[in-house]
Amino acid sequence: MLKLGLPSKGRLMEQCFDWFGARGITLGRAGSDREYAGRVEGAEGLELVLLSAGEIPREMAAGRIHMGVTGSDLVRDKLADWDRQVAELAPLGFGHADLVIAVPAGWIDVDTLDDLDAAAAAFRRAHGHRLRIATKYHRLVRDFLTEHGVADYQLVDSQGATEGTVKNLTAEAIADITSTGETLRANHLKILADGLVHQSQAVLYAARGADWGQGAGTALATLAPRLGITVPAL
Amino acid sequence: MAPKAAALAEAERLMEAFRRAGALPVEADILQPAEVLLDLYGEDIRARTYVTADPLRGEMMLRPDFTVPVVQQHMTEGAEPARYCYAGEVFRKQEHLSDRRSEYVQVGYEVFTRDDPADADAEVFSLFNAVLGDLHLRAATGDIAILMAAVRALNTLPSRKAALLRHIWRPRRFTQLLARFGGTAPVPPTRATLLEALAAGRTPEAGPLLGLRSRAEIDARLAALREDAAAPPISAEEVARLQDLLDLTARSPAALAQLRELSREMPAILPAVDRMEARLNALARRGVDVEALDFEASHGRTTLEYYDGFVFSFHAADPALPPVASGGRYDALTAVLGAGRSIPAVGGVIRPGLVADLRGAPC
Numbered sequence: 001m002l003k004l005g006l007p008s009k010g011r012l013m014e015q016c017f018d019w020f021g022a023r024g025i026t027l028g029r030a031g032s033d034r035e036y037a038g039r040v041e042g043a044e045g046l047e048l049v050l051l052s053a054g055e056i057p058r059e060m061a062a063g064r065i066h067m068g069v070t071g072s073d074l075v076r077d078k079l080a081d082w083d084r085q086v087a088e089l090a091p092l093g094f095g096h097a098d099l100v101i102a103v104p105a106g107w108i109d110v111d112t113l114d115d116l117d118a119a120a121a122a123f124r125r126a127h128g129h130r131l132r133i134a135t136k137y138h139r140l141v142r143d144f145l146t147e148h149g150v151a152d153y154q155l156v157d158s159q160g161a162t163e164g165t166v167k168n169l170t171a172e173a174i175a176d177i178t179s180t181g182e183t184l185r186a187n188h189l190k191i192l193a194d195g196l197v198h199q200s201q202a203v204l205y206a207a208r209g210a211d212w213g214q215g216a217g218t219a220l221a222t223l224a225p226r227l228g229i230t231v232p233a234l
Numbered sequence: 235m236a237p238k239a240a241a242l243a244e245a246e247r248l249m250e251a252f253r254r255a256g257a258l259p260v261e262a263d264i265l266q267p268a269e270v271l272l273d274l275y276g277e278d279i280r281a282r283t284y285v286t287a288d289p290l291r292g293e294m295m296l297r298p299d300f301t302v303p304v305v306q307q308h309m310t311e312g313a314e315p316a317r318y319c320y321a322g323e324v325f326r327k328q329e330h331l332s333d334r335r336s337e338y339v340q341v342g343y344e345v346f347t348r349d350d351p352a353d354a355d356a357e358v359f360s361l362f363n364a365v366l367g368d369l370h371l372r373a374a375t376g377d378i379a380i381l382m383a384a385v386r387a388l389n390t391l392p393s394r395k396a397a398l399l400r401h402i403w404r405p406r407r408f409t410q411l412l413a414r415f416g417g418t419a420p421v422p423p424t425r426a427t428l429l430e431a432l433a434a435g436r437t438p439e440a441g442p443l444l445g446l447r448s449r450a451e452i453d454a455r456l457a458a459l460r461e462d463a464a465a466p467p468i469s470a471e472e473v474a475r476l477q478d479l480l481d482l483t484a485r486s487p488a489a490l491a492q493l494r495e496l497s498r499e500m501p502a503i504l505p506a507v508d509r510m511e512a513r514l515n516a517l518a519r520r521g522v523d524v525e526a527l528d529f530e531a532s533h534g535r536t537t538l539e540y541y542d543g544f545v546f547s548f549h550a551a552d553p554a555l556p557p558v559a560s561g562g563r564y565d566a567l568t569a570v571l572g573a574g575r576s577i578p579a580v581g582g583v584i585r586p587g588l589v590a591d592l593r594g595a596p597c
Contacts (some may be wrong), residue, residue: 004595081331106443109455111424117407119455121400123447130276131447139329151400155277166445188441193424231426 001047002219003210005059005068008036008050013200015094016069023226025086043226045219054078056209059205061085066216067207071100073177073200077140085207087232095202097177099137101144102193104173105188112194113148116173120152123172134158137197142177144197162185208234240588240594243341245321248341248584251365252319255357257343258506260318262303268293271302274570276542282326285571296325298341300342301540301564302571305579308346309572315347321586328509333558335587342561344581345380346568352509354580355563356516357542362548362559362582363522371548371558371591375486376533378402379543379563380493380506384479387502390415390468403539405532417467429463432456482531486514513544540567544580550592558592 006027006181017027027048038048049065054068057078061154070093079085103110110119120131135141137154145153156171163183165171173223176195178184184191204227210216212234224231242567253259268285270441271332284296296301300320308316321341328334345354363373376556387525394415401408413419421429444447479496482489493507514524532546550558561582569576 016381080329084331104444104447105441107447107452108428108438108440109459111428112422114410114422115425118397118458119447120453121397122451124278126451127446128271142281144582146278149401149404149410151276151404153277155280169446172445172447188444193422214386 001214002045002067002216003047003049003065003225005049005051005056005065005070006038007053007056007070012053012069013050014093015202016092019092019094020227023228025223025226034208043219043223045215046223052124055084057082057086060205061209063207063209063211065207066210066212067204069202069204071095071097072203073097073137073140073161075203075205076198080139080217086207087234088206089206089229089232090227092202092204095200097179098202099140099175099177099197099200100184100191101133101141101175101197102163102184102189102191105185108191110192112192113145113150116192116195117148117150117152118211120150124152131173132156132171132174133173133203134162134165135175136162137175137177138159140197148194153203163189184189204229206232206234238339238423238587240590241585242321244586244590244593245339245341248365248586248589249319252341252343252361255317255343255361257317258345260304260307260320262297262300262320262322264297264309264323265294266297266303267291268295270571271295271298272305274302274567280331282505284325284327291350297322298326299324299583300340301344301567301581301583304342304344305564305568305571308344308577308579309568309575312346314577315345315349317346318342318344318581339586340583342581343582343584344579346577346579348578350516351543351578351580352512352514353512354578356520356522358561358580358582359544359546360517360522361521362546362561362584366548366559366584366589367587369558371550372528373546373548374528374530374533375544375546376530376535377506377510377544378534378541380503380510381479381531381535383503383506384476384500387500388468388472388476391462393462394465395470403535403537405535412468412473415468416470416473418470418473421463425459429459432460435582460563467578479503480532481531484529486524486527486529489531490514509543534562537562540564542566546582550588555588556585558588 015048020027022090023074025043028039030037030039035226036050038050040046040048051059053070054074057075059065060068076082110116123131133153134156136159158165162176165174220231272278279298283298284295288294306319323337323338324340329335345358347354381402385395389394397411482492489512497504497507518524534541541562541564545562547557547560559582563580565578568579
């Protein structure tokens with residue numbers, strides 16, 4: 001069996017169903033809306049598993065599902081050496097969101113990472129601790145800031161309502177997902193000109209560590225032309 | 235890699251050599267308070283350490299090295315001068331799929347003394363050189379103090395020198411800043427717009443000010459930006475000289491000669507160069523073949539940022555392997571951890587697991 005993991009609820013799930021539906025594969029929930037078992041019509045040997053989008057990277061890394069759809073932000077943040085653990089099969093063209101660094105709009109002296117770095121140095125001298133950046137995307141943000149030579153900051157974990165952390169004095173800046181920037185503006189935050197960490201969208205991945213024997217590899221090979229993808233070496 | 239038993243056996247052999255050299259064996263807790271280490275090393279270390287939450291003691295860390303706890307112990311209870319040795323597991327997360335271990339044994343030797351720093355540098359290096367002598371490793375050395383002296387001597391604003399000093403350990407950023415301050419990289423468009431507005435006496439519109447960073451801090455930075463914009467760029471000659479210094483790699487005697495040559499135009503680096511010469515003499519007295527010893531001016535610039543003088547490392551032939559040993563001088567760290575007191579310090583660590591591997595490997 002070829003196991004496909006998809007987000008278990010919301011718009012992302014519907015869009016995934018639509019994407020596969022447009023390619024002649026009807027996916028849906030088995031039974032009631034509350035049940036997380038999936039059903040598949042129109043593809044031999046394909047099994048649907050409905051999961052929390054946040055768990056799909058881990059399930060792929062563990063090889064418990066062969067394929068999965070989730071945001072590229074989650075894959076790159078949760079998996080070390082992500083491209084050695086999963087392979088991108090197809091970007092799906094929805095679920096677009098940007099992971100950005102944002103600072104208080106009142107910081108008229110800070111518009112770039114270069115400014116942020118200088119402000120962080122002065123902030124640490126003045127306050128005796130590092131400038132705090134609230135985020136849930138620790139790996140992506142840390143790698144990005146390291147790459148751009150920003151120092152004297154620290155990440156503080158924020159799993160939700162990240163835009164509120166600055167007002168609540170638990171962080172000085174944030175790194176979060178935004179699609180229109182509306183929530184950031186409403187919270188008097190501005191995006192740094194060069195503060196785009198990652199442009200995320202929903203992507204269909206294959207798990208390199210899954211067992212591709214017992215029909216899974218063949219099922220994918222049969223499915224590939226219908227999905228319009230080329231199967232990479234796994 | 236060799237099993238832990240082999241690493242521990244090798245660690246014991248090294249500890250014996252360090253004790254014979256006069257070091258007092260010390261221990262450090264495996265669970266260390268995270269705050270000190272995070273404040274010191276920042277996010278680079280958080281990415282590499284196992285952090286856990288203790289219900290009473292807050293965030294704790296599996297020790298990523300011994301240097302910080304050993305310095306803390308010395309600063310609170312140590313007599314001077316002091317020599318310490320230690321052996322035990324350290325823990326570093328591996329962020330890339332590889333054979334590198336996330337738990338391995340480290341053996342270290344640290345010297346705290348106010349006497350003859352050049353000789354203390356030489357003492358640590360020659361001891362490591364002797365205990366690793368049969369492995370035919372390549373040793374590389376450098377000296378962060380020379381780089382710092384060269385930056386401090388630049389004929390430019392103190393704020394620019396401070397920015398460069400802060401980024402000595404981030405070479406790419408250092409190069410960008412140097413290009414900016416040298417006037418060869420453009421001012422970012424957002425900065426240019428801001429400076430234009432300020433020059434015209436306008437303060438840009440902005441929303442309400444949120445968070446801990448105050449209006450006074452923003453004003454101070456705006457003043458610094460104006461000062462920076464008004465200051466002339468660092469001259470092309472000075473930038474080129476600094477670049478020559480950063481690029482310098484040679485055998486130690488030739489490197490010393492080139493540094494002497496450079497110091498004619500950069501007299502501020504003379505004391506550091508004199509100390510390097512004293513160190514080479516001390517190394518020679520202690521039996522190190524300084525004629526063959528590599529010097530790389532930028533050595534140590536990509537390590538954790540607490541070395542501020544002599545730095546060294548020993549490498550196996552296989553470039554995929556981590557250094558077998560590394561160390562250096564960290565005078566400033568003792569001041570940071572010493573709550574008002576400080577003492578010159580130099581030391582280093584060896585990976586006995588790698589040593590055991592290399593000994594076991596067929597020649």
